[in-house]
Amino acid sequence: MASRSKKKCPTPASARWPMTLARLLLAVAVAGTGYLAWISLTGGSAAGCGPESVCSKVLQSRWAYWAGVPISLPALLVYLGLFAAAFYTDETRPAGQQRRAWLGIMPFSILVAGSASWFISLQFVVLKSVCPFCMTVHSCGLSAVAILLWRAPIGLPGSKPGTSEASLAIPPRRAVQFCLLGVIGLFILVGGQVWLEKPRYQVSPLAAAAQVQPQPSTNRALQIHDGKFQLRVHDLPIMGTPEAKHLMVSLFDYTCHHCRDLHGLLLAVQRQFGNQLAIISLPMPLEGNCNHLVKRTPRAHLNACQYARLGLAVWRADGKAFSQFDHWMFETPSPRPVEEAKRYAGQLVGPEKLDQALADDWVNRQIQMDVAIYETNSRKITNGLMPQLIIGSAISVGPIDKIEYLNRLLRENLGLKTAP
Numbered sequence: 001m002a003s004r005s006k007k008k009c010p011t012p013a014s015a016r017w018p019m020t021l022a023r024l025l026l027a028v029a030v031a032g033t034g035y036l037a038w039i040s041l042t043g044g045s046a047a048g049c050g051p052e053s054v055c056s057k058v059l060q061s062r063w064a065y066w067a068g069v070p071i072s073l074p075a076l077l078v079y080l081g082l083f084a085a086a087f088y089t090d091e092t093r094p095a096g097q098q099r100r101a102w103l104g105i106m107p108f109s110i111l112v113a114g115s116a117s118w119f120i121s122l123q124f125v126v127l128k129s130v131c132p133f134c135m136t137v138h139s140c141g142l143s144a145v146a147i148l149l150w151r152a153p154i155g156l157p158g159s160k161p162g163t164s165e166a167s168l169a170i171p172p173r174r175a176v177q178f179c180l181l182g183v184i185g186l187f188i189l190v191g192g193q194v195w196l197e198k199p200r201y202q203v204s205p206l207a208a209a210a211q212v213q214p215q216p217s218t219n220r221a222l223q224i225h226d227g228k229f230q231l232r233v234h235d236l237p238i239m240g241t242p243e244a245k246h247l248m249v250s251l252f253d254y255t256c257h258h259c260r261d262l263h264g265l266l267l268a269v270q271r272q273f274g275n276q277l278a279i280i281s282l283p284m285p286l287e288g289n290c291n292h293l294v295k296r297t298p299r300a301h302l303n304a305c306q307y308a309r310l311g312l313a314v315w316r317a318d319g320k321a322f323s324q325f326d327h328w329m330f331e332t333p334s335p336r337p338v339e340e341a342k343r344y345a346g347q348l349v350g351p352e353k354l355d356q357a358l359a360d361d362w363v364n365r366q367i368q369m370d371v372a373i374y375e376t377n378s379r380k381i382t383n384g385l386m387p388q389l390i391i392g393s394a395i396s397v398g399p400i401d402k403i404e405y406l407n408r409l410l411r412e413n414l415g416l417k418t419a420p
Helices: 013-042 054-059 072-087 095-127 132-151 164-168 172-195 257-276 304-317 319-330 338-349 351-359 361-381 403-414
Strands: 202-205 211-213 221-224 229-232 246-252 277-283 388-391 394-397
Touching: 013 054, 013 072, 013 132, 054 095, 054 132, 072 095, 072 132, 095 132, 095 164, 095 172, 202 361, 221 246, 229 361, 246 257, 246 361, 246 403, 257 277, 257 319, 257 403, 277 304, 277 361, 304 319, 304 338, 304 351, 304 361, 319 338, 338 351, 361 388, 361 394, 388 403, 394 403
Parallel strands: 246 277
Antiparallel strands: 202 394, 211 221, 221 229, 246 388, 388 394
C-alpha cells in the first residue's frame, strides 16, 4: 500500500494545457494582489488612479478592508497558496502529494470563487464603480478555480482498484467536507466586512499645533505649519461663527465623493457644538486646470476648478449665501452641471455680483493657497488622500463616514466632548 501511494501518476497530454493555463491565471492574480497589497502598505495609489478617481473610490472604500486590514493582504496569501498547490498536482509528483494538493485546492477555490463574486457584486451594485486592477484579479481567479475544480479528481468512478487513478481519487464526501471549509472562510470574510468595520482615515501630528492669533476680533487668524499659512477667519468660508472658541480646517473638493460623505457630518458636529466650534471650509480642486499637483485629471474631477471658483465667488459676493450654495452643491450624489451651478449661484447673489466676484483675483489666489496647504499636508504625512482636516495638533486624511469617528477626532485633539 505504501509503495502504491508513492507511485507517480502520469497525466494525459490533454489535461496538461488546462492546468498550465490555471497556473498562468493564478500567477497574474498573485501579481495583481501583490501590487494592491504594496499600495495599501505604502499609502500610494494605483497607476492611473489619482485621488478620488473611479478605481480609487473602490480601493479606498470600506469594502477594500477587513477589520481594518487591507483585503489584498489575505487575498495574496490565498492566491500564493493556490499557485503553489497547483504545481503539486503535476504528474511528476507522487500520488500522495497530488492528493494532498487537491485537498488544499478545494477550500481555497471555493473561497476565491465566492469572494470574487462578492467583490464584483459590490463594485457594480453598491459602489457603482469598477477598479480595473481588482477586476483583472477577480477574473483570473474565477477562471483559474473553475479549471481547478473541473480537473479535481473527485470520485473517479471509472478507475480500477490498484491503479494510479484510484490512489489519487478523493471520495465525494471528503471533497464536500473540504469545500465546506472554503464556505466557512467566505462567511468569515463577508461577516467581517459587514460587522467589523474600522476607521479608514489616517491621523498624523502637525509639526506644531494650529494656533489662533490674536484673540477673537475682525483680525482673527489661524496659523498652521509653524505660521507658514495664516488663515484670516473673517475672510474665508466658514461653518459656524468666526468667534468660536475652537477652529478647524476642512480641505474638500465638490467632485470628491468622500468629501460629500463628510460634509453632512461636519454640519452635524458644528450644530452639535454651536459656538464652541467653527469649521473653515477651503475648496481644494482635484483638477489640473488650477492644481499643478494633478498631472492628469480623472474624469470624476472634471470641472472641479469651476465649482471651487463658484463657491468662493458666492462667499466673496455675499458670505451669508455661501452656506445655502454649499448645501445645494452637496445635496446630490454627484455635482450638478456647471451651468446649472452657475445659474443657481447667480440667483443667490445676483448675476452681476457673481461675475464681479469671479473676476476678482482673490478667488484664484485662495485656490492656490488651498492647494499649497494640501501639498504641505500631503508631503508631511506622505498621504494625499482627500478630504483633509486640520484639527488642533493633528491632520486627518481620507474618508470619514461615521459621526463617532469625527467626534473622536474632536475629543482627542480639541477636547470637545459630546453629551452622554
